[in-house]
Amino acid sequence: PAFAVKLLLGEMGKTLLLESCEVKPDKLIKSGFHFSYPSIKSSLKNLYK
Structure with missing residues (x-):
């Protein structure tokens, strides 16, 4: 959580x-x-084919 990181x-x-x-x-x-895979979209597409 953000508060822990800030603390x-x-x-x-x-x-x-x-x-x-x-x-x-x-x-x-x-x-x-x-x-x-130059983009997140192409990378994920490859993972889920």
Whole structure:
């Protein structure tokens, strides 16, 4: 729960662990890495087929 995280780690811990963040694989893509499933939707679709 959010209150436990805030109690143990403070406001910054709450922010780092519980708030949304956008992560992009720019370095991997620029180096030529190919994702088999480039989106969550395609990944889940593969799991449930």
